[in-house]
Amino acid sequence: MRGKGFIPFILYTERIAKNIKRIEDSVMQPYGLRGSHVMCLLRIAEKDGGLSSAALASACGVDKAFISRITSELTDKGYIEKNSPQAYKSKFVLTERGKDIHNIINEAVTSAIETITKDISADKMRTFYDVLSKLDDGIADILKKENDYGNE
DSSP states (O other): OTTHHHHHHHHHHHHHHHHHHHHHHHHHHGTTTOOOHHHHHHHHOOOOBBHHHHHHHHHHHHHHHHHHHHHHHHHHTSSSSESSSSTOOOOOEEEEHHHHHHHHHHHHHHHHHHHHHHTSOOHHHHHHHHHHHHHHHHHHHHHHHHHHHHOO
């Protein structure tokens, strides 16, 4: 039974991910942003002192090349900037314009979460996130083992 349950899990998570991307894109399109920018803006906003490229890549779960492209786009649009001219000390922070767009994103995310979870108890949501985290860790362990075998 456990293995058979994985097929609906994959189908649901892929569909959810695609639909979240569609929602992000529709909300952000008027601001010249895509869903891929949202996580970076949200992560930067979480840290008062900003985030370095490496810390941002880690926080978003993507590689540094992806972060380089996204931060370049966000900088060009005036949403983020580096807080220091020295490369080894610099961190990305929100500009005033970035803070404004963060507020818009935050309102959209909060509204979406309230709508999505309105019929789910707080206890069930905690359990859901706990299980989801464990699944993520398990998948990461499999990938790590595969990489370890490939590097022998």
